[in-house]
Amino acid sequence: MTNQEFFAQLWDDYVAxxxxxxxxxxxxxxxxxxIINDHVAFRTFDRGPIRLEALEPHLLAMGYTRFAPYExxxxxxxxxxxxxxxxxxxxxxxxxxxxxxxxxxAQASIDALIEQIAPQHxxxxxxxxxxxxxxxPSFETYQQLMAESEYAAWLSIIGLRANHFTISVxxxxxxxxxxxxxxxxxxxxxxxxxxxxxxxxxPEVLLEQxxxxxxxxxxxxxxxQTEEIPTCYYEFAKRYHDDDGQLYQGFVAAxxxxxxxxxxxxxxxxxxx
Ligand code: OOG
Ligand code: NI
Numbered sequence: 001m002t003n004q005e006f007f008a009q010l011w012d013d014y015v016a017x018x019x020x021x022x023x024x025x026x027x028x029x030x031x032x033x034x035i036i037n038d039h040v041a042f043r044t045f046d047r048g049p050i051r052l053e054a055l056e057p058h059l060l061a062m063g064y065t066r067f068a069p070y071e072x073x074x075x076x077x078x079x080x081x082x083x084x085x086x087x088x089x090x091x092x093x094x095x096x097x098x099x100x101x102x103x104x105x106a107q108a109s110i111d112a113l114i115e116q117i118a119p120q121h122x123x124x125x126x127x128x129x130x131x132x133x134x135x136x137p138s139f140e141t142y143q144q145l146m147a148e149s150e151y152a153a154w155l156s157i158i159g160l161r162a163n164h165f166t167i168s169v170x171x172x173x174x175x176x177x178x179x180x181x182x183x184x185x186x187x188x189x190x191x192x193x194x195x196x197x198x199x200x201x202x203p204e205v206l207l208e209q210x211x212x213x214x215x216x217x218x219x220x221x222x223x224x225q226t227e228e229i230p231t232c233y234y235e236f237a238k239r240y241h242d243d244d245g246q247l248y249q250g251f252v253a254a255x256x257x258x259x260x261x262x263x264x265x266x267x268x269x270x271x272x273x
Contacts, residue, residue: 003062013129014162018215018232020190027188037090038168038237043155044096048114049122052096058125059092070253076101081251097151106148109141132159139221154263157219166235178208181236196258203240206248209255211235214263233262
């Protein structure tokens with residue numbers, strides 16, 4: 001599988017979960033813009049065959065290199081940024097939940113999911129859009145995880161797939177600022193994550209970012225209860241050059257901390273939807 005095929009399949013899985021992304025993508029294309037991905041992001045548990053260290057070899061085999069580590073103490077997450085083998089390919093942001101920092105009850109719930117993973121499912125890069133590698137948890141388990149970690153609850157029902165794609169605003173001509181991009185997205189009737197402000201970061205930190213509020217889909221929990229849950233979101237990023245004229249390649253932890261909240265059900269409420 002070429003990297004191009006990898007990202008094409010990752011995109012197909014993502015838009016099936018996130019129809020808003022296809023709409024946004026098509027709307028910018030219709031306005032004559034070229035869409036290049038700044039980065040894609042994945043979430044995982046730091047347990048068993050899907051921990052970051054076990055997934056990373058798939059990225060390295062595609063020619064990606066580890067760039068910088070990030071820590072999110074309050075959210076109990078760690079992450080790495082990865083650089084692509086060529087600059088027409090997206091960077092990758094891969095985070096994992098530090099399960100040891102959750103209650104023993106939550107850890108037991110997560111381990112019960114991890115135990116169901118068949119090792120052959122993690123051997124190929126397709127694992128990165130395999131979705132849930134375990135049976136649907138109960139709504140009670142989901143809520144129990146939600147009380148401790150929105151990330152854990154999300155991951156327990158969504159599984160492994162692109163959590164978001166990110167449009168490179170640098171490649172846009174007409175919509176050349178984050179504000180213009182976000183206004184266009186809102187014109188399509190799609191909500192913006194305003195945790196930490198609509199635009200996170202600044203030219204001073206060499207990265208500006210904004211994102212939608214995650215799409216929603218009905219999900220059937222174990223036992224048959226169906227609830228509407230947040231799926232995945234779309235992000236927009238504009239990078240700046242440093243004093244040496246180099247385009248910034250990293251992420252910004254303070255901004256990322258708020259971008260994570262794009263899948264937060266509470267975010268939906270504060271945005272008045
Ligand atoms: C990742 C959030 C961080 C960024 O660009 O800073 C991020 C996530 O929601 O899993 O994507
Ligand atoms: Ni991102």
